[in-house]
Amino acid sequence: MNHALLDKLREITPEEQAILDGCFDIQKDLYTDKKDFIIDSQFLLSKGKLIDIRPHTRFAHFPRHRHNYVEMVYMCSGSTTHIINDMDKIVLNEGDLLFLNQNVTQEIEAAGETDIAVNFIILPEFFDRAFNMIEQENVLRDFLISTLSQDASLTNYLHFKAKDILPVQNLLENMIWTLIEQKTGTNTINQISMGLLFMNLSAFAENINQNYPNQYEQTLVFSVLKYIETHYKNGTLANIADELNQETYYISRLLKKHTGANFKELLQQRKLQQAVYLLKQTPLTVDSVMEAIGYDNSSYFYRKFREKYHCSPKEYRRK
Numbered sequence: 001m002n003h004a005l006l007d008k009l010r011e012i013t014p015e016e017q018a019i020l021d022g023c024f025d026i027q028k029d030l031y032t033d034k035k036d037f038i039i040d041s042q043f044l045l046s047k048g049k050l051i052d053i054r055p056h057t058r059f060a061h062f063p064r065h066r067h068n069y070v071e072m073v074y075m076c077s078g079s080t081t082h083i084i085n086d087m088d089k090i091v092l093n094e095g096d097l098l099f100l101n102q103n104v105t106q107e108i109e110a111a112g113e114t115d116i117a118v119n120f121i122i123l124p125e126f127f128d129r130a131f132n133m134i135e136q137e138n139v140l141r142d143f144l145i146s147t148l149s150q151d152a153s154l155t156n157y158l159h160f161k162a163k164d165i166l167p168v169q170n171l172l173e174n175m176i177w178t179l180i181e182q183k184t185g186t187n188t189i190n191q192i193s194m195g196l197l198f199m200n201l202s203a204f205a206e207n208i209n210q211n212y213p214n215q216y217e218q219t220l221v222f223s224v225l226k227y228i229e230t231h232y233k234n235g236t237l238a239n240i241a242d243e244l245n246q247e248t249y250y251i252s253r254l255l256k257k258h259t260g261a262n263f264k265e266l267l268q269q270r271k272l273q274q275a276v277y278l279l280k281q282t283p284l285t286v287d288s289v290m291e292a293i294g295y296d297n298s299s300y301f302y303r304k305f306r307e308k309y310h311c312s313p314k315e316y317r318r319k
Contacts, residue, residue, distance in 0.1 A: 001076050001173055008180065009055050009076060009116050019059045026062055037065040041121055045069075050126035051190055053179045056080065056117035062108040070122045071106075073098040074172050078115030083107045084157055092117065095163025097172070097201075104156035118176055126191065133195030160201055171197045220244060221258050224251060225266070232270040233294035237263040271295065272308050279317045286313045 012020070015027060031039040045052050056062075056073070064086075073082075075092040082090045082098065085105050092098055100106060111117070162168040175193050178186045227240045240263075241248040256262050261269070271293040278289045287298070295301040305313055 001169075002177075005173065005177060005180070006076060006116065009118065009176075010113075013055065013057070015057055016059055019057075024060060026057065026060055031065075037063060039065055039067045039069075041067075041069040041123060044121045045123070050123045050187060051179070052121050053118050053176060054121065056108070056111060056115075056119055058111040058113060058115060061110050064105055064107040066102065066105050067100065067121075068102060070102070070124060070127070071100045072120035072122060073100070074118045074120070074176070076116040076118060078112065080111050080115055080117050081109040083109075090159055092159075093161075093163070095161070095169060097158075097160040097162050097168070099158040101156050120175075127194065129191040130195035130198055133192065133199070162201070165200065167200045168197060171200070217254055217258065220246065220251070221254055224255060224263070225259075228263075228266055228270050232267060232274060233292070235267060268304060269308075272305060275301075275305065275313065276309070276316065279313055289313065 015030060018027070028037060031037075031043050034040065044054065064083075073080075073092065075094055075096045077094050079091055079093045082092065083106065084090055084100075090098065160168075171193050175190050175197075178189050178193075183189075223244060224240055227235060227243070231239070237248050237251060241251045244251070252262055255266065259266065274293045275289050278284055278292060279286075282289075284292065290296075290298060290301050302312060305316075309316055311319070
């Protein structure tokens with residue numbers, strides 16, 4: 001990270017100075033007026049803003065809490081230890097990225113002076129433009145959207161080990177800089193940057209939520225979704241089960257449990273998403289689109305397409 005930017009983030013805040021002066025507890029009234037410790041975006045965001053940042057408060061244990069917004073934590077230097085849902089202990093090291101939705105509970109062990117983390121306070125509607133930038137729908141994109149929504153079923157957080165992913169590091173540093181400098185057009189710049197961030201992160205699904213026993217099932221589901229994303233034309237449950245050294249029935253059960261759909265349904269969903277993309281973005285005939293996504297039964301393809309989009313492929317292209 002740029003040294004001048006890191007020096008700016010290292011500055012002792014008034015809250016941290018109070019802790020160093022002997023007030024050893026986090027001042028909850030800076031974050032909420034509610035009895036249960038739910039950090040309120042209205043205390044942290046200026047009126048009309050959809051996103052802002054604040055350095056994580058060091059030198060004191062941050063007690064168990066939730067947020068009424070999406071929080072993204074980026075570890076600029078050093079490390080911090082987070083207890084998620086009273087179960088998972090996550091150590092964020094330099095370059096790591098942690099997304100937390102509104103369902104998750106979090107507490108954070110005391111950080112030292114050189115442990116610099118940036119908390120992004122993000123209202124859910126901020127992500128609308130970011131996800132619209134990903135023109136081509138896919139099952140992994142759909143999963144990321146559901147994870148950041150309030151009623152996600154699979155997991156309440158996403159932990160990326162992104163230190164060695166240079167575009168991710170550059171995008172995060174750019175977002176931090178624009179939010180600190182408050183230049184004109186900051187909101188648009190950061191919405192586009194967030195879209196680019198997700199486009200890069202979705203290409204590294206294998207880096208999500210690694211090495212946590214309580215997240216073992218989620219890690220397998222991520223792997224299957226990533227497989228479907230790239231093998232929608234002729235992928236099989238047997239192949240991915242073999243790659244993961246798991247039984248097919250176990251993979252099927254996990255998918256149904258965490259996504260509400262089985263492998264065949266998810267594969268079909270991905271095929272139709274690709275068909276829509278090709279209809280919109282290419283001059284391919286409908287028969288060529290059908291062949292490109294791996295269907296050889298035209299009546300079946302037309303029936304499934306109409307079930308999902310309530311029109312024929314040709315009608316969809318005209319619309």
